[in-house]
Structures are given as structure tokens and as C-alpha cells.
Amino acid sequence: METYYKPEDLRKFEEIGKEVPELAQKFFEYYSAVFAQGELTEREKALIALAVAHAVQCPYCIDAYTQACLEKGSNLAEMTEAIHVVTAIRGGASLVHGIQMRNITEKLSM
Amino acid sequence: MLAEQTLHEKVTVSSEDTVRVPPFSLTLSGHGLKLSRARTHTLQVNVGFLCNQTCRHCHLNAGPARKENMESGIVDEVVSYVRRSQFETIDITGGAPELNPNISRLIQETSPLASRLMLRSNLSALNDGNRDHLFELLKSYRVIIVASFPSLNELQTDSQRGDGIFKISIDALKKLNAIGYGHKGSGPGLNLVSNPTGAFLPPAQVEAEKRFRQVLKDKWGIVFNHLFNFANVPLGRYRQWLIKSGNYEKYMAKLSSGFNPCSVQGVMCRTMVSVSWDGYLYDCDFNLARGLFMGGRKIHVSEMSGPPEPDSHIATADHCYTCTAGSGFT
DSSP: OOOSOOGGGGGGGGGGGSSSHHHHHHHHHHHHHHHSOSSSOHHHHHHHHHHHHHHHTOHHHHHHHHHHHHHTTOOHHHHHHHHHHHHHHHHHHHHHTHHHHHHHHHHHOO | OHHHHHHSEEEEOSSSSEEEEOOHHHHHHHTTOOOBOOOOOEEEEEOBSBOSOOOTTOSSOOBTTOOOBOOHHHHHHHHHHHHHHOOSEEEEESSOGGGSTTHHHHHHHHGGGOSEEEEEEOSTTTTSSSOHHHHHHHHHTTOEEEEEOOOSSHHHHHHHHOTTHHHHHHHHHHHHHHTTTTOTTSSSOEEEEEOOSSSSOOOOHHHHHHHHHHHHHHHHOOOOSEEEEOOOOSSHHHHHHHHHTTOHHHHHHHHHHTBOGGGGGGOGGGTEEEEOTTSBEESSHHHHHHTOBGGGSOOBGGGOSSSOOTTOBOOOOGGGGGGGBTTOOO
16 A cells, blocks of 8 residues: 555665755754753653654654653553653644634734 | 575665675674683672563563473582682573572572672562562662663663563662661662663663663652663564564664674673573573573573683674674663
């Protein structure tokens, strides 16, 4: 069956740098620095990345950061809570725009 | 092409790509490395494969149905070997060593002969309600307990080790703390060993230890000395699970691609020799599981006049990638 997404393409990520290597190098160096331990631990950053992966719905990131979370000592309960954080924020972002709807309705309505 | 194919173990994954895992010996020689012994200072005694648990990551297929259990005569041979070899550390493992009827005698007779005596425990065999005498014996001989504790999460732990094991383990750790184990600067040592609960590699040890220390203390008031993270070795029941779950090829690829030449010098087989329940010698417990005799030769402990010589050959196979992946396994 044909599909746009192939899991093995994740291993080819670095090929994106083939035509413009200097920008790819800057990106991957930045990427590594972002995920290194800082004030947040590698585990905490992996959980954030997993949550963001679900927010932007990137299947490559979901694959990579599910594995990363497990390898950094997380578990299904933590990772599921992280996805609920995504859901709360995404849902909340829609809901809070409803205030704008209410403001406009109030202006236009008698 | 044919010569290359005969040198490599071709492993097909579930994609169009083919992952090749080179033989471990070839990877060593490709890096200009040779795996041979340094000074052997540790004797690991595997008292048998009898265990009250059937952990899914077990490299030995240990369990309640196993009959292999070190008999009294072999215990005598082991103690005699320790006496003539002057090991610094004796490391007792299994199966569940607590279930061996000779375990008390083995502890009592080897303790005066080495500066460190360790017992690897799954905590549930120790805490089954029938072994209070063993708690006291371990404490009085200051045996360092190396306890299996894979995760701070109950579901993860029980999925690897069996239903209810997490709660039993917490209870056992509290009992050990109560008799003096695990307190910094006093009492006998209590170390924890964490193996991943699936087909992934363990987290960095320093961060994991920090987290385990904080959570065990905050949630349960439990203290311990050190945490060691070990990757699971693709042997025994774990290997069977990897194959059945479709994770074997990727896991082997992960191990082999993570080969770190700097880790080779510190692998435990260089300074440790393992004796099995029936008295035969192996370079490590994993080689014991695989049936690979020490240096490739079948030698009984009664034939040894002392520890294996420095520079002697160490038998290897592809499971050795586990101990040399990333920061290694010491």
C-alpha cells in the first residue's frame, strides 16, 4: 500500500543538508544544543518534544521522541499526561478565542 | 560482494532496507582492538537458574521450573577456589540465590576470604516471608545487596517482572533500610540495578540515579547507595521476546551501531570470572547463558589453581555488543 510516510525515512533526515550543507550544519548543531541538558534535564526536554510532536502532528517526531522518552527513563503514564497537556493547550487556544466571538456578538447584538 | 556477505550476518528488517550486524570479533579487529583479560579480581558465583520469578528480560530463562541449583559439593569446590585465589570481590547471583539451600553456608564461608561480598536479589525471593534469617545473616556479614529495581513506575516494573512485584520490592527495600542497609556512611551497601522495560537502551546513569534517589525518598522514604543502569542482553527470554515482538533486528542494530571502542577496556569480563551452578567457568554470566566456556575451553573450578591469567583470551559473541554500546557496561 502506498503511503506518504515511511518510518525508514527518519534515518535519512540528514540528507536534507545535501544541497545546502552550511544551513543544515547550523540547524543540527542548534538542535543538539537544544536537547542537551541545561536547566531542564534531557528527560524533561524529551517529554516537551513529545508533546510538541503531537501538537504539530509530526509522525517522525512522535516516533523519535517516544523512543527518546523511554530511553531517558520516562513511562507511558508520564508520556500520556504530556499529550493531555497538548490537548488542553490546543483546546484551550480555540476556546479562549471564543471571547473574541463573544465580544463581536455583544457589539453587533441588541 | 559474496566475500562481504559471508563476513556479515545479514539481518532483514521489516522495511526495504537491510540492516547488517557485523560479528563482534570483526568489529573489535576493525578498531584494532583485542579483548583479553586484565588482572581478575572478582569471582561471580551463579548458584543456579531456579527463581521465583520469570522476568521477561532474563538472559538465563530462569524460573520456578528450573532444576539447575548448585549442590553442596560444588559449593565446597567454589569455597576452595576462593581460598587459593584471593579474589577481592565475590558476587553471588542466580536465578534467585536466596532459593539455593546452600546460600547461607556460601555467604558464611566466602565472607572472610574477600573484602567485598555481594548478593544479587530480585527482592521478592528475599521478602517472601520465609527468609527473615537471611535478612539478619546478610546484615551481620555486611553483604552488599544488589537489588533489581527497573523503574519508579509500577506498571513498567510489573510488566517486566510480574504482577505485584513493584509493591513487594518497595516493601523489601523499606525492610532493608530498617535494618541499616542503604544509609550513606553507615550500614551495609544497598545498590539498585535498573534494566529497561522494553527494547530500548537505558538512560544516563547519573541523571537516573538522581531521579531515583529523589522519588524513592519523597514517595516511600527509601534510601540506597548507588543505582546502576544496564542494557538488556539479547539472550534467553529477552531474546525470545525481542523476536516475538518484532524488535530483534532493530535492537541488535542499535547495540552494534552504538559500539564505543573506549568502553572495551572497562568491560567486566576483563576482571571477572564466572562459575556456574555445576562448577564450570565462563568469562561472564552472559557467556554462561550462551554456553560459551571461559576462553573457549571447558574448565571446571576444581582444575584451576588461581584466577585466570592476565592477557588470556576472552570468548565473545554478538551479545557482547550490549556491554560496549554507549558508555558501556561495567
